Amino acid sequence: MIPEASESCRLLINIVSEVVLNCLFRGETDMPISGKMQKIIETSSSVTRMFEEGARLRARYGPDRVYDFTLGNPAVPPPPEFGEVLRNLVKEDSIPHGYTPTAGLLPVRRAVAEYLSREQGMEIPAENVVMTSGAVGALNGIFTALMDPGEEILVPAPYFVAYTLYVMNMGAVLRSVPTGGNFHLDPGAMEAAITGKTRAVLVNSPNNPSGAVYSREELEQLGEVLDRASKRYGRRIYLISDEPYRRLAFDSEVPSVLESYPHTILISSYSKQLSLAGERIGYLAVHPEAEDAEQLVKAAGVMNAVLYVNAPSLFQRVVAALQGAVVDVEAYRRRRDLVCEVLERAGYTFTVPQGGFFIFPESPIPDDITFCRSLMEERILVCPGTDFGTPGHFRLSFAVPEKTILEAEEGFRRAREEIE
Numbered sequence: 001m002i003p004e005a006s007e008s009c010r011l012l013i014n015i016v017s018e019v020v021l022n023c024l025f026r027g028e029t030d031m032p033i034s035g036k037m038q039k040i041i042e043t044s045s046s047v048t049r050m051f052e053e054g055a056r057l058r059a060r061y062g063p064d065r066v067y068d069f070t071l072g073n074p075a076v077p078p079p080p081e082f083g084e085v086l087r088n089l090v091k092e093d094s095i096p097h098g099y100t101p102t103a104g105l106l107p108v109r110r111a112v113a114e115y116l117s118r119e120q121g122m123e124i125p126a127e128n129v130v131m132t133s134g135a136v137g138a139l140n141g142i143f144t145a146l147m148d149p150g151e152e153i154l155v156p157a158p159y160f161v162a163y164t165l166y167v168m169n170m171g172a173v174l175r176s177v178p179t180g181g182n183f184h185l186d187p188g189a190m191e192a193a194i195t196g197k198t199r200a201v202l203v204n205s206p207n208n209p210s211g212a213v214y215s216r217e218e219l220e221q222l223g224e225v226l227d228r229a230s231k232r233y234g235r236r237i238y239l240i241s242d243e244p245y246r247r248l249a250f251d252s253e254v255p256s257v258l259e260s261y262p263h264t265i266l267i268s269s270y271s272k273q274l275s276l277a278g279e280r281i282g283y284l285a286v287h288p289e290a291e292d293a294e295q296l297v298k299a300a301g302v303m304n305a306v307l308y309v310n311a312p313s314l315f316q317r318v319v320a321a322l323q324g325a326v327v328d329v330e331a332y333r334r335r336r337d338l339v340c341e342v343l344e345r346a347g348y349t350f351t352v353p354q355g356g357f358f359i360f361p362e363s364p365i366p367d368d369i370t371f372c373r374s375l376m377e378e379r380i381l382v383c384p385g386t387d388f389g390t391p392g393h394f395r396l397s398f399a400v401p402e403k404t405i406l407e408a409e410e411g412f413r414r415a416r417e418e419i420e
């Protein structure tokens with residue numbers, strides 16, 4: 001386990017380690033992996049290069065002199081009540097460690113449903129909530145439950161790099177749809193992209209990597225588009241809303257996607273809102289009026305059984321007792337403001353993130369991969385926008401110490417001045 005690796009790097013390291021182990025175990029020189037897996041590895045290759053370069057720079061200059069902004073790991077501790085809840089739970093002699101029902105423990109699903117009902121302004125029954133292994137578990141479960149090979153899922157660009165890998169893994173097709181100004185939804189572009197093969201649209205707000213928070217109006221327009229298209233093609237197009245950064249919004253509340261379109265599956269986790277990324281705990285909730293809601297919930301539970309049986313039992317209990325708790329959001333706001341000040345002084349153009357902990361500035365040259373290499377010469381590590389379906393940009397995570405942001409300023413300026 002490499003604790004400081006970004007989400008995409010971690011994923012890749014797992015894949016690569018498995019391939020290496022397979023080779024050693026079998027003593028073969030040819031690749032013992034499927035064609036599908038080879039494609040997944042190829043798709044992640046720029047992330048591998050970035051990770052290898054980062055390791056090389058750290059070995060050469062020391063970790064303190066490398067400014068690594070690729071990290072997707074939370075930068076702040078869990079809220080204080082977390083320690084107390086965990087300690088009280090483990091003090092109980094009789095705490096069970098067996099399998100739980102695949103959809104999760106009923107009291108836990110109830111606690112999540114009660115909180116969600118208040119947050120979303122509608123009654124969400126506990127039966128519509130399925131506890132998962134992080135948002136990743138929920139995404140993979142619902143993708144598999146909804147899509148046959150060859151079917152399409154549409155996603156506004158830029159988007160979380162790992163979506164491509166999940167969709168590829170199940171033989172479905174991820175299609176990128178352009179966004180409008182400041183990376184907000186373009187309902188017209190979405191409508192034009194829908195075909196008879198479209199099964200779902202996937203949105204993520206606050207967005208990784210852009211930090212955009214989609215407004216109520218744009219979500220309502222999206223809902224109307226999906227309703228029209230479902231009628232036109234005679235099949236229900238579902239909306240999947242991936243919201244692990246919902247509680248990390250800086251300037252306004254994040255509007256409810258469920259209110260904008262009933263055929264929605266909401267996905268979230270405690271990775272970022274409670275800084276529990278390594279504990280792998282999250283959930284999905286199906287809108288009570290979604291077409292075939294009961295079947296979707298059942299399929300998601302079965303997918304848990306196929307993928308990993310159940311969400312971690314201890315952490316189901318922990319999060320049930322922490323509904324409503326959240327990390328120190330101000331600490332992220334300070335970093336957001338600081339990264340904006342530093343990038344502005346260094347001469348970059350960017351949209352101020354409204355939530356989450358990423359910023360997505362324009363690359364000073366159209367070739368973002370070349371520009372990311374120039375930043376590397378300044379010992380600054382960032383991810384190219386190409387990985388997020390949006391070339392000409394790059395992504396920085398500001399889930400790093402404030403010192404790292406400040407000390408990187410000169411390098412950012414030099415890299416821009418030298419390449420322009």
Ligand code: PLP
Nearest residue numbers: 007072134135136160208269271
């Ligand atoms: N969705 C997005 C947009 C993310 O950025 C991440 C993690 O960085 C995930 C899902 C995965 O979250 P989890 O750790 O809850 O599986």
